[in-house]
Amino acid sequence: SYQKGWQSVDEYLKQTAIVNPHVTIIYTNPKAEQFIFPRAIEELPELPKEIKPHPYGVELGMLLKMLQWTESNTVKAFLQKEFSRVSAKGADEILENARVNPKAKPKKLAREEAEKLIKGIRETKLMMPPTDCISPIGEEALIKGLKKEINAEFYAACTRPPAVYRGNPFQIEAAIAYGGNQSTERAAMVMRFANKVPLLYQQGACAATESIAKTSWKGYGLQQSNGNLPQGPVTIVVHMASGWVPFTSEAKEALAHYPEIVKEVKLGLQEVGRKLSKYTLKKRRVGDELKKRSYIEKYIPHLAAALKDLLELSDGQEGIVEDELKRLLEKERGQVEDMEFDASKNKEYDEEFATIGKEEERAGDDA
CATH class of the missing domain: 1.10.8.50 (Helicase, Ruva Protein; domain 3)
Structure with missing residues (x-):
């Protein structure tokens, strides 16, 4: 029977649209509801070249x-x-x-x-295989795809250099969307892909999930208990592109745990984690500065009133003194960047697109 939710056809197509932002998908479900997943970019990805096995x-x-x-x-x-x-x-x-x-x-x-x-x-040393047979998404395209689905305050992505496992070239991409309208009361949302195809099942058995759980996210500003996914308003994406993706079974639902693959996934996650850390540290510093300014600003009217009494100023002059004290505070402390989340800033966010497949509560995938 037709169902909605995390492991539904709707969700599968939506995630396909996220990692294939050059594609427009038009879909009519069994309830005669039509959904359009519009493209986010106009440029086509480079075609991978066919190679012989290594x-x-x-x-x-x-x-x-x-x-x-x-x-x-x-x-x-x-x-x-x-x-x-x-x-x-x-x-x-x-x-x-x-x-x-x-x-x-x-x-x-x-x-x-x-x-x-x-x-x-x-026992023979051979040249590694060529890597032009791989078709990555690209950092910019991946972020544009995520922006359609998630209205976050911060996005980061990285495309790792090509690597090789057992003679097979592969490339790992990682991305993160932090904050915004995401829930703070849940574990990180994980999206896994192989050759731009969503992996909706067997999340717990996947090498990508293991790599996420084994990455130390506390150093990047997220809460995490040992060996578990990080907690908070964050979505983490892992994509593996390869001419031969290793799966744990013929069902092709989870990436196999090859050391080379796990290593590359962790390196990709650490790279986007460092970008996230810079943002969260900056946001924390701005927050601390605003608290200090707010504390000082509370005393400016009292200081202006005291100066009025001491210097026998008029009410109008008291207002001028108060404004001048505020100007001096701004000059001395410098301007502060506005880091408050503004839901209207993300012009690429599609609210209708984001709600597709979410009518049912998303359940964790341990199947």
Whole structure:
């Protein structure tokens, strides 16, 4: 049956629109309600380039299939033709380490010889795969997408440099939306994506969630108990772009816990955390300064009145003295930036868009 809420089709499409801000989605649900998710940017993302698999990422089952599919007549030619970053010299080293005849026919290799090939690949130093096969969202586009959904007072995003796990290139992006009209009485809202596709299930089993929980958010101005998600008015986004995203199961609901991936996610979170920390510290300093000024300003009328009595000033002169004291306070202390949240400042916020799928209470995803 048709349902709304955190794990609904409505929410799935909304999150898809957030991380694909160049797309307009028009959706009519089973209740004949039509929703339009308008694009936030006009520029299309760069198209990723197709690459062949890298030897470091191949597993035995896939290698056996590739050996049967190939049109190459020798194992050496097979390694050079079917994989990226394998030169003639690299193929010779792999075969020497594997102790497999370079002229052997791929289709006739037994499972035992394929296992030797895998071992030879692991023992051979090869160039890392190219990274132009990845399609990240981009920091600016990610923030624009978030602004449609969340009317926050502060946004930050980062796109990490490409990295490699088991021969597979990947790129991590992280973003944060803080404050504004978000609830202060809940744990952080977590949005997870793989190749710009929302991951709505198995949040607790995901490497992204683990990385968020293991990041020390107290240093960035958020409340957090040990090993848990941070608390407060904050939404945290993690996106993994890769030609081969590792999931915990065939359902493709959570990112697998590879050390390289967990490390990159944490680095991305720390980068946006540092940006958040600068903002929260600045806001705290402004708040402290306003308290001091308010304390001083309370005494200005009393001081002006005292000067009136001492100098026998008129009422009009007393007002001039009071204004001059306020001007001197402003000059001495300097101007203070207005950091109060103004809900009308975010011109990209779409209230109708933000409420789609929220008719039901959002429940935590431990399934």
